[in-house]
Amino acid sequence: MAFIKLNDLEIEVEDGTNIVEAARQHGIEVPHYCYHPGLSRPANCRMCLIDLYLRSSEMPERQLATGCTTTVRSAPPERKIDGKYDVIVRTDSPRVIKAREDILEFLLVHHPLDCPVCDQAGECDLQDFSYRHGHDKSRYVEVKNVPPKKDLGPDVLLYTTRCIVCTRCIRFCDEVSGTGELGLINRGSHDEIDIPRNHAGTPIQLLDNKLAGNVVDICPVGALISKDFLFKSRPWFLKKENSICSGCSVGCNVTVEYKEDGLYRIKPRFHEDINQHWMCDDGRLGYHYVNNDDRLQLPQKRVEDELVTTQWADALSLITEKISEVESNDIVVIGSAQATNEDNFVLQQFAHDVLKTTQLGLFGQQLGEEHKFPQFTIEADKNPNTAGARTILGSANGNVVLEGETLWEKVAGAKVVYLVSGVPERALDEAEKEALSKVDFLIVQDILPSAVTEMADVILPGTTFAEKDGTFTNSTGWVQRIRKTIDPPGEAQSDWLITQQIANQLGGEFEYSFAGEIALAIAESVEGYGDATHQKIGDAGIKLA
Ligand code: SF4
Ligand code: SF4
Missing domain, CATH: 3.30.70.20 (Alpha-Beta Plaits)
Known part of the structure; x- marks a missing residue:
């Protein structure tokens, strides 16, 4: 550690820290333009000029130095200034203030x-x-x-x-x-x-x-x-909330900017181990589906081959009636790699405790392309929570989660399928379509009309990442929080809440009232998730062991 005097503060900073960052860490602004902590430092704007005292506390160096390229390091005792400082810096001396004014005048010419x-x-x-x-x-x-x-x-x-x-x-x-x-x-x-x-x-x-x-x-x-x-x-009219991009399994940390009528933009938020300062344009511009006018707002049921809107109570009692008519082994429950850990946890509890089925599958966006840049990777898995959904759905049934061909074979033989999708856009291949067409009663929980809702007997309107609280687990094992920003459209509800209502109609005794409570239950019962409570996850996320 280096011991430096910064204006009138005596502070310790890590060796190798530049003056702009050292000052920032202690609440002092050193204005700058060309410097960015994620890029090289050409020191071309000259805005971060500082007064540097390397030999004596009485006499600054002859020239002003750029704060972005001046890094501090612990000096040997004989080279300490005044017997104790590794460097003395002033960011507020008259000549620093004058230099800033002059540079700003140049920039504004x-x-x-x-x-x-x-x-x-x-x-x-x-x-x-x-x-x-x-x-x-x-x-x-x-x-x-x-x-x-x-x-x-x-x-x-x-x-x-x-x-x-x-x-x-x-x-x-x-x-x-x-x-x-x-x-x-x-x-x-x-x-x-x-x-x-x-x-x-x-x-x-x-x-x-x-x-x-x-x-x-x-x-x-x-x-x-x-x-x-x-x-x-105008940016000052936008509200902001920390969240996680739902565009792929990298799990970039983002800030969602919104008003009551929808999302306006998504910007990256720094996370040292995941996305540093950056995000990709697929994630940045991929939020429009949240604001889509076609969002599902009311439950629907099939009447004489037509889907018609209905009341929640009617949809839930129809589901209860159909599920009550079949054996446990005739039911397949499918969770979503787009849904939160909390959504999937309540779903597996419903399957395990109420339906008594171990036939749990996983649905999500199809694989896309991986893109590797020198300092950033976009993953091929276009779901934010494949890792979390697999573990959590699997916690009910010895970690066997049906996927791919095995899943669709089970679906083809099932009488009732409850499929939670939440996937913004996904085509079905012929085998998937055929399997779903054989199901007697297909319940689909989704956010937009889709290839799966077209085949449904009952549609339940669920929520996107922007309309609920919860957690995603990314591909490298980071569990991170998403936060509710806007209300869901119409009568759409959080996915875990919908599942809980179905479960309770069928004799379950689920009493979750918010996502953080479910996270506590996950922490208690899912191996590896012991620390994954919302409180501990905070804004930094936690890495699974
Ligand atoms: S100010 Fe000019 S050079 Fe700097 S980032 Fe903007 S466009 Fe690029
Ligand atoms: S890399 Fe993935 S998580 Fe990151 S912004 Fe792009 S789509 Fe979103």
């Missing part, structure tokens, strides 16, 4: 100052640092550069006038995605970010990689803008 119409206003480092560290007026009276707005790719626009040429976006494409689509053209104050073009100016490579949306997040100003979010909402 060609900036359009169009905050009232800029998507980034309210979360813009240029706006914020200008208020906190800048001049209140510009001395620049000449004509500003007005380079053209550019369409860089499927979801990213460049408002070139707002760019401060920090190069974060270029470094992201070089270092993290490894796709290298972005570069600098022109020189000096005419520098512009661009994609490769031919002599006629036609793009020959778009910013079209599956991690491209991250450049919008890391752009410290409103230069890189997501087309998906453009002009949709």
Whole structure:
């Protein structure tokens, strides 16, 4: 550990920590633009300048240093300053304050100052640092550069006038995605970010990689803008909740931003062991199904080959009646790799304690492609909770969970199937369709009309990851919390709550009132999940042993 004096604080920091991070850890802001903890450090914006005292506490170094590239390290005793400090730093000296003001003045020379119409206003480092560290007026009276707005790719626009040429976006494409689509053209104050073009100016490579949306997040100003979010909402009107992406089994940590009428955007949240600072565009832009107008809102039942809406009480009594007519061995219960551990736990309890069946299967999104980038992987399993669902459904029946061909063979021979889906979009292959067509009574719990709801005798409207609390277990054994943001549409309900009502109609005595209570039951009874209570999981998640 290094012992440093930071302004008037005496602090210990890990060897190798840079001054921007050391200050951040102790609540001191060192403003910066080009520095990003997930990227290399070119120190080109000069905004993080600090006063450094390496030899004497009386005399700072001759020149200001960049805080992002100044790392601290424990020095031998004979080199300590004042006999005890490894380094002395001031982030608030008059010449640091003056340098920041001057740099901000430079950065604003060609900036359009169009905050009232800029998507980034309210979360813009240029706006914020200008208020906190800048001049209140510009001395620049000449004509500003007005380079053209550019369409860089499927979801990213460049408002070139707002760019401060920090190069974060270029470094992201070089270092993290490894796709290298972005570069600098022109020189000096005419520098512009661009994609490769031919002599006629036609793009020959778009910013079209599956991690491209991250450049919008890391752009410290409103230069890189997501087309998906453009002009949709001022950021300060959005509520935010920590959650987990449901797009694949990586389990990226995210912040869901929403209003009462639906989700507006999803942004990555740092997790050192899972997704660092990033997420993929499939996850980022994949939330639209939650807001879909076609969402299932009311139970439905089949009447003379037509599905018609009905009351919950009617749907539940129809289910109770049909299940009561058959033997345990004629029932197959299918949990979902899209549902939470809590949903699947109540389902297996229902199967085990009430239906007395061990025929439990797993349904989910079909395998997609795996994508490996230099610093990020998108997994082929497009379900957020395959690992959790397998373990938890299996806890009822000696860990045998039916999947693939074995599952569909059992389904084909069953009289009643209760299938919890929650999969946003999934086609059925011929074998799956044929198996389901043989079932006498098919209960489907789902979120949208789908290939499985088309075949159902009763449809129960369930909830998406954005409408319930619970946990997912990712492919590397991290158990992490999702949190309710918006209300489900119409009369849709949490999946575990629906199962609990069916169970209780059939003589069960389930009394769960919230997902955290179910997590406690999981912790008590599922091997390996002893610490997986919502309280212990918190925002950091826990890794299964
Ligand atoms: S577009 Fe944004 S991230 Fe890229 S160089 Fe300009 S300011 Fe930096
Ligand atoms: S990698 Fe997977 S979990 Fe992460 S954002 Fe993409 S889809 Fe979501």
